[in-house]
Amino acid sequence: MPENGHQNVTMVTCTAPVNIAVIKYWGKRDEGLILPVNSSLSVTLHQEQLKTTTTVACSSSFQEDRMWLNGKEEDMKHPRLQLCLREIRRLVRKRRNTGDPASDVISVSHKLHICSMNNFPTAAGLASSAAGYACLVYTLSKLFGVDGNLSVVARQGSGSACRSLYGGFVQWKMGERSDGEDSVAEQVESESHWPQLRVLILVVSAEQKSVGSTSGMHTSVETSPLLKYRADAVVPCRMEEMIMAVRQRDFAAFAELTMKDSNQFHATCLDTYPPIFYLNDISHSIINLVHCYNQHYRETRVAYTFDAGPNAVIYTLQEHLPEFVELLHHFFPPQTNRGEFVKGLPVCSASLSEDLKRDIKMEPKPNGIRYIISTKAGPGPCVLEDPNLHLLAADGMPKNTA
Numbered sequence: 001m002p003e004n005g006h007q008n009v010t011m012v013t014c015t016a017p018v019n020i021a022v023i024k025y026w027g028k029r030d031e032g033l034i035l036p037v038n039s040s041l042s043v044t045l046h047q048e049q050l051k052t053t054t055t056v057a058c059s060s061s062f063q064e065d066r067m068w069l070n071g072k073e074e075d076m077k078h079p080r081l082q083l084c085l086r087e088i089r090r091l092v093r094k095r096r097n098t099g100d101p102a103s104d105v106i107s108v109s110h111k112l113h114i115c116s117m118n119n120f121p122t123a124a125g126l127a128s129s130a131a132g133y134a135c136l137v138y139t140l141s142k143l144f145g146v147d148g149n150l151s152v153v154a155r156q157g158s159g160s161a162c163r164s165l166y167g168g169f170v171q172w173k174m175g176e177r178s179d180g181e182d183s184v185a186e187q188v189e190s191e192s193h194w195p196q197l198r199v200l201i202l203v204v205s206a207e208q209k210s211v212g213s214t215s216g217m218h219t220s221v222e223t224s225p226l227l228k229y230r231a232d233a234v235v236p237c238r239m240e241e242m243i244m245a246v247r248q249r250d251f252a253a254f255a256e257l258t259m260k261d262s263n264q265f266h267a268t269c270l271d272t273y274p275p276i277f278y279l280n281d282i283s284h285s286i287i288n289l290v291h292c293y294n295q296h297y298r299e300t301r302v303a304y305t306f307d308a309g310p311n312a313v314i315y316t317l318q319e320h321l322p323e324f325v326e327l328l329h330h331f332f333p334p335q336t337n338r339g340e341f342v343k344g345l346p347v348c349s350a351s352l353s354e355d356l357k358r359d360i361k362m363e364p365k366p367n368g369i370r371y372i373i374s375t376k377a378g379p380g381p382c383v384l385e386d387p388n389l390h391l392l393a394a395d396g397m398p399k400n401t402a
């Protein structure tokens with residue numbers, strides 16, 4: 001554990017990924033412990049394109065717990081944040097009582113300075129809370145020297161955060177126990193399992209989402225009969241089918257389940273009273289374009305999924321990527337040049353046949369998609385060993401403030 005001279009400040013820096021669910025988590029059976037009404041499954045995205053970096057520093061000289069998020073100091077009183085801190089301290093005390101020597105390094109009563117940055121816009125609706133809480137919990141676990149499954153802690157920051165604790169393909173098993181000890185995330189397959197699988201994030205709007213997931217799913221649980229049907233009768237089989245599709249790298253099965261589950265999640269939102277609308281006209285055009293494209297080839301080559309906002313996430317295979325990106329460029333012509341339109345992993349250009357363009361039954365929508373982030377499945381959280389990468393200086397204050 002690096003110590004910084006006379007200040008006696010100990011700090012650790014880690015990074016954690018974003019994840020995108022293909023079987024959606026929507027609804028809690030226990031809002032306090034964040035226990036879901038159904039299991040879910042996600043793909044962890046590569047941290048080269050999307051990640052949170054968090055430094056946590058600890059010192060007997062700190063007067064109070066403090067936190068900076070993307071350069072701005074935040075209130076530590078946030079209840080979810082307090083829950084995570086309380087849970088990790090509880091875990092540390094539990095380990096110490098069982099005599100685990102690794103956790104004896106740092107006093108659990110010392111105050112903390114936390115500094116966190118995203119390499120993508122927080123308000124773009126890109127599941128920043130999942131990466132954020134996973135990163136915080138993982139970094140705290142390294143600082144205090146506790147290991148084991150951290151799902152129970154991360155879950156209490158944000159449900160979907162427990163899935164960001166692992167790379168590749170991850171399921172969050174809903175569990176049965178009322179104390180939530182069996183409601184945990186587990187890796188289904190690692191990030192190297194399906195190298196041909198590629199991911200595109202179509203950023204439609206960077207505006208703040210209208211109804212947050214926490215309050216949205218609360219209203220859905222209270223009012224939507226479809227949510228109950230989905231949790232009881234649909235998701236259990238779908239989880240099994242999805243795990244099978246992932247294990248067998250069966251793209252058509254994976255893609256169809258992904259689209260159906262996204263559609264059912266948004267149908268549940270419509271079934272909520274008053275209804276919740278996350279998709280907009282551009283989202284609907286993307287759905288239409290994907291179905292026309294698959295129909296043209298009489299094969300499921302591309303899938304979409306949408307979370308609590310209008311941005312689409314596309315799953316496809318490497319071999320179809322250039323043509324599909326070209327199609328997006330054609331039907332959503334951007335003001336910017338191609339380099340600014342497609343960020344992240346490079347995508348070759350391709351030509352489009354007149355037949356294909358004709359089969360996509362829509363008028364071009366200029367600037368409908370602001371930009372695309374091209375990425376793939378990636379690893380789980382990791383520790384940054386280089387002290388130059390700490391976000392806090394040796395005195396425990398942020399190196400960069402906005």
Ligand code: DP6
Nearest residue numbers: 021024025158159160213214307308
């Ligand atoms: C639509 O994990 O953000 O992205 O547990 O209340 O923090 P809280 O909700 P959150 O919900 C994510 C909902 C979703 C689907 C998913 O990621 O599974």
